[in-house]
Amino acid sequence: MICLPVVEDNVEEAIKTAKKYLEIADIVEFRVDMLKEVSEEDIAEFAKYPSIITVRPEWEGGYWRGSDEERLNLIKKAIECNAKFVDIELREEKNREIVKFRDEIGSKTKIIISYHDFEKTPSKEVLDDIVKKALSIGDIAKFATMANNKEDVLNILEVINKYSGKIIGIGMGENGKLTRILGVYFGSILTFASYKGKSSAPGQVDIETLKEIWKLMNLK
Numbered sequence: 001m002i003c004l005p006v007v008e009d010n011v012e013e014a015i016k017t018a019k020k021y022l023e024i025a026d027i028v029e030f031r032v033d034m035l036k037e038v039s040e041e042d043i044a045e046f047a048k049y050p051s052i053i054t055v056r057p058e059w060e061g062g063y064w065r066g067s068d069e070e071r072l073n074l075i076k077k078a079i080e081c082n083a084k085f086v087d088i089e090l091r092e093e094k095n096r097e098i099v100k101f102r103d104e105i106g107s108k109t110k111i112i113i114s115y116h117d118f119e120k121t122p123s124k125e126v127l128d129d130i131v132k133k134a135l136s137i138g139d140i141a142k143f144a145t146m147a148n149n150k151e152d153v154l155n156i157l158e159v160i161n162k163y164s165g166k167i168i169g170i171g172m173g174e175n176g177k178l179t180r181i182l183g184v185y186f187g188s189i190l191t192f193a194s195y196k197g198k199s200s201a202p203g204q205v206d207i208e209t210l211k212e213i214w215k216l217m218n219l220k
């Protein structure tokens with residue numbers, strides 16, 4: 001699956017972009033933290049599309065400037081509206097509460113527990129512990145770490161392979177591109193791509209280029 005992140009700063013453009021992206025991608029990610037303004041009604045609209053709803057806090061590399069309470073309420077609204085996925089950080093102390101809320105209301109939303117490191121990729125052992133902990137809380141473990149060398153790439157692909165089908169694993173940066181191309185082959189549920197230079201993280205491969213490579217390698 002290929003996910004295109006929607007990085008617009010207003011809801012009207014975000015929905016327009018999502019519709020355009022869904023003509024070429026399997027799913028979109030609404031980066032709600034990048035919107036100047038957002039309401040629960042907007043979240044209800046986003047949830048109608050095959051999407052990941054993400055409200056990334058500044059302490060995890062995002063742009064959310066509202067309160068924690070508001071942030072978690074928006075995520076809960078997405079869950080109430082049966083969004084396909086929501087993304088909550090492993091470092092979010094209330095992540096278990098959010099999963100409990102989903103279970104209590106019987107929502108169909110799948111919960112991604114995510115971990116980011118914009119400087120480095122931890123050792124394979126540490127990555128494995130992160131994934132294990134994330135899977136003990138939510139439905140899908142996601143990590144996006146800066147890949148600085150070949151060993152990082154190999155470790156990322158090995159951890160993806162070990163947790164195939166329950167993981168989204170990403171190496172960020174130029175060195176990480178191989179993980180964005182091969183990750184799905186090793187069992188990552190999806191990969192994030194860019195669209196005509198629009199991206200939400202370093203190293204995202206343009207979606208048309210990615211599709212060409214996958215076609216060449218019979219990966220899709």
Ligand SMILES: O=C1C[C@@](O)(C(=O)O)C[C@@H](O)[C@@H]1O
Pocket residue numbers: 005029031054087114142144170171172192200201202204
């Ligand atoms: O966590 C991730 C992965 C990502 O950081 C990437 O490296 O493609 C892009 C983010 O938008 C998304 O929420």
